[in-house]
Amino acid sequence: MSRNTQHLMLFCTAVVLFVAACLYGQRNVLILTSALNERTASVTAMEGRIHMTLHSSQPNRYTGAEVLHTVRQMTGTGIQVEVDGLEYIIDPFANPSATIPVELEGNYLPTYNRGAAGELLKLSFRKEVKGND
Structure with missing residues (x-):
């Protein structure tokens, strides 16, 4: 060659x-x-x-009805939803009448807990305490 x-x-x-x-x-x-x-x-x-599952009056403050709706919508997503320190999972298909102990007219403040990459890991709601005026 x-x-x-x-x-x-x-x-x-x-x-x-x-x-x-x-x-x-x-x-x-x-x-x-x-x-x-x-x-x-x-x-x-x-x-x-x-924000898209239910039109919220104020994105920084949610009513009890909006909190209940959010807990139902987030079930099955892998994101923990906590209300006043207790985690709730409601499957609307298994039990459509299931509820959680929230005051429907009360105000709740959301807290978004995120991972290092910015993904939503846990959503917490705390009842807003009204001061005695």
């Missing part, structure tokens, strides 16, 4: 390996992009869920 033939074979091998590496890299970029898009969509959906 002549020297030129050897160089041509080595060059062709290098080109084939380069193209294979580029295709593999492109595949990985597509996988990572789709995973990132899916994660972004799920975080966005969870973020807006509490």
Whole structure:
């Protein structure tokens, strides 16, 4: 085999390996992009869920009815919902009349507990204490 033939074979091998590496890299970029898009969509959906499930009069303060509705909507999402220090899980399909001890006309302040990546881990509601005027 002549020297030129050897160089041509080595060059062709290098080109084939380069193209294979580029295709593999492109595949990985597509996988990572789709995973990132899916994660972004799920975080966005969870973020807006509490505000989009029920029109709230004030986003920083919720009535007891809005808290009850939020607990029902968040069941099955993997996000803990806590009301006055107690965690509640209500499955509206298993027990449609289930309720939690909240004052429907009372005001509750929400607290959003997030993980290091910014995802919502726990949603806590504390009853707002009215001062004696």
